[in-house]
Amino acid sequence: MRKYLAFSAKAFQRTLTYRFELWMELAINVLFMLIYVYLWKALYTDQTSVEGYDLNGILTYIVISQSLLTFVFTLRISRTIQAKIRAGEVATDLMKPIDFQMMTLATAVGTSLHTLLFNMLPKVVLFYVIFKLSLPPSFLTAALFIVSAVLGYVILFGIEFIIGVLAFWLIEIYGIYALVIWGLHMLFSGYFLPLEFYPAFLSKVAEVLPFRAIIYIPTALYTGNLAGSDLSTALLVQLAWATVLMALGRISYRAAFRKLVVQGG
Amino acid sequence: MPVISVEHLCKDFKVHKRRKGFWGSLSSTVTREYDIIKAVEDVNFTLERGELVGYIGANGAGKSTTIKMLTGILVPTSGHIDVMNLTPYLHRKENARRIGVVFGQRTQLWWDLPVIDSFELLKHIYEIPENRYKHNLEFFSELLQLRPFLCTPVRKLSLGQRMRCDLTAALLHDPEILYLDEPTIGLDVVAKEQVRQFLKQINAERQVTVILTTHDLNDVEQVCGRLIIIDKGKLIYDGGIDALKNQYGKTRMLIVDLAQPYTDIDLEAVSLTRREENRIWLAFDRDTLPASEVISQLTSRYEVRDLTISEPEIEEIVRRIYKFGMSQ
Ligand SMILES: Nc1ncnc2c1ncn2[C@@H]1O[C@H](COP(=O)(O)OP(=O)(O)OP(=O)(O)O)[C@@H](O)[C@H]1O
Ligand SMILES: [Mg+2]
Numbered sequence: 139m140r141k142y143l144a145f146s147a148k149a150f151q152r153t154l155t156y157r158f159e160l161w162m163e164l165a166i167n168v169l170f171m172l173i174y175v176y177l178w179k180a181l182y183t184d185q186t187s188v189e190g191y192d193l194n195g196i197l198t199y200i201v202i203s204q205s206l207l208t209f210v211f212t213l214r215i216s217r218t219i220q221a222k223i224r225a226g227e228v229a230t231d232l233m234k235p236i237d238f239q240m241m242t243l244a245t246a247v248g249t250s251l252h253t254l255l256f257n258m259l260p261k262v263v264l265f266y267v268i269f270k271l272s273l274p275p276s277f278l279t280a281a282l283f284i285v286s287a288v289l290g291y292v293i294l295f296g297i298e299f300i301i302g303v304l305a306f307w308l309i310e311i312y313g314i315y316a317l318v319i320w321g322l323h324m325l326f327s328g329y330f331l332p333l334e335f336y337p338a339f340l341s342k343v344a345e346v347l348p349f350r351a352i353i354y355i356p357t358a359l360y361t362g363n364l365a366g367s368d369l370s371t372a373l374l375v376q377l378a379w380a381t382v383l384m385a386l387g388r389i390s391y392r393a394a395f396r397k398l399v400v401q402g403g
Numbered sequence: 404m405p406v407i408s409v410e411h412l413c414k415d416f417k418v419h420k421r422r423k424g425f426w427g428s429l430s431s432t433v434t435r436e437y438d439i440i441k442a443v444e445d446v447n448f449t450l451e452r453g454e455l456v457g458y459i460g461a462n463g464a465g466k467s468t469t470i471k472m473l474t475g476i477l478v479p480t481s482g483h484i485d486v487m488n489l490t491p492y493l494h495r496k497e498n499a500r501r502i503g504v505v506f507g508q509r510t511q512l513w514w515d516l517p518v519i520d521s522f523e524l525l526k527h528i529y530e531i532p533e534n535r536y537k538h539n540l541e542f543f544s545e546l547l548q549l550r551p552f553l554c555t556p557v558r559k560l561s562l563g564q565r566m567r568c569d570l571t572a573a574l575l576h577d578p579e580i581l582y583l584d585e586p587t588i589g590l591d592v593v594a595k596e597q598v599r600q601f602l603k604q605i606n607a608e609r610q611v612t613v614i615l616t617t618h619d620l621n622d623v624e625q626v627c628g629r630l631i632i633i634d635k636g637k638l639i640y641d642g643g644i645d646a647l648k649n650q651y652g653k654t655r656m657l658i659v660d661l662a663q664p665y666t667d668i669d670l671e672a673v674s675l676t677r678r679e680e681n682r683i684w685l686a687f688d689r690d691t692l693p694a695s696e697v698i699s700q701l702t703s704r705y706e707v708r709d710l711t712i713s714e715p716e717i718e719e720i721v722r723r724i725y726k727f728g729m730s731q
Binding site for chain 2: 140141143144145148152155226227229230232233234235236237396
């Protein structure tokens, strides 16, 4: 365990050196969020509530979901894995007494912790101050939100890890990455609309895919729109997806390793 | 009980056959034909604890492929590898804990971190006890003079400095076996010498078993007691260096500067191996033909300016083995 924490710490430390990128990213995120907020304010002038979200609720949804989305932008592990495979660096990793998946996760967590502290939290605080958003209905909801957000993160990681491992077989994974992350994830994660707003057949599709577990479930839980038995089902679904995807990642990585061909040297 | 034993080890690589031209590439995406490269073919050897072995061969002979299989990052096509009673690719992590590896062509240090941070990270990865870590770091810093650049990021180190750090990184966790794939590549004479002395010392003092691949045969001659030569994936020699010299180093070389570029050099029991303008290289067997006889034959027929006799060097022997095989 201690050794993986060391990876997290190093990743965190390394990210600290990219200050300029960080500020750029933060500024652009904030602008987008402002646009969404004013858009919803305009749309809600004649409405009080849509699908269970009042204005305050929808703004809170936007701010939380947009903040969680930041992980998607900063995680980048599939690309890191591909680069490592191309440079033959996986060889160096494999020659160490470490688990490749856990090491990758630890590194990702280090990077994301940085994202959380220096990007997400400032954004959330800023929008809370300006727009007087609502807090979670109870302390329990807040606690469950953290659990759910962590599970969502693991699911996102699981998907990216599998895409990255595909680079052992494929020369280029960008196409798949774009399809899954920019396509399916953007459509079905609920990052800019609560899934309740979707037409019935689309929300049916979303139900069976893992993407809603990344952003929609934690966010709707936070705003109090996901409650009662729906909430416990949602958490179980998240747990199931997290387990399945991590296991799949492990299996595909093992299979990749069996036919691993380390380039160069 | 050998530390490493390798039996009938084979590794094939499938290489996708690509045809030329548009239709060619189209049809090869459909039919998928492969060429099989036998990178390692039926290699057998065993190593005892504390041995220091040179593993040599021409480019593409299969040295790195063998090292990769021994370290467990490449799965053999067939055959058997036993390293400290483990099968490396099956017990990758357990094996990794007990070996150290240096690839001369790439570093295992973290490029953008100061050297000392990489060492710290390795301390955690290998779960090295604090006092053991301190002791080893002290020991290697002293021996390899690392102190001046311990806080420098790895990307700013010279090749020689980086190699010393990589050697340290491979040894901090007290491995029982050290695999070195071209550890002296690109180093200057002084740095090479430093690495060689270092290897001898850790081998003697710490009983580390060392396998070393290299293209610089001085490394082998100065450091290794034993030599394994592979050629096109097959093991062609395994034994002492002196034995190799006795067995295959019977040929002496006479280097002659002629007064003019004769084209009709023809001497009994002597072969012309090389020619550069007026200089020629003549090979002959030292057991059957005394040098004096060759010289008198030569000077009686041609006008000679200067000549030297060279005794067989390991370099020359190996060059000939690579070129003509072992039979000669
Ligand atoms: N990943 C790979 N895919 C296909 N062929 C490979 C691969 N790696 C090595 N080979 C082939 O296997 C053979 C042995 O390669 P290897 O790298 O083991 O040689 P080497 O003895 O280390 O050579 P060098 O002295 O040049 O480093 C070569 O013919 C090489 O082209
Ligand atoms: Mg090699």
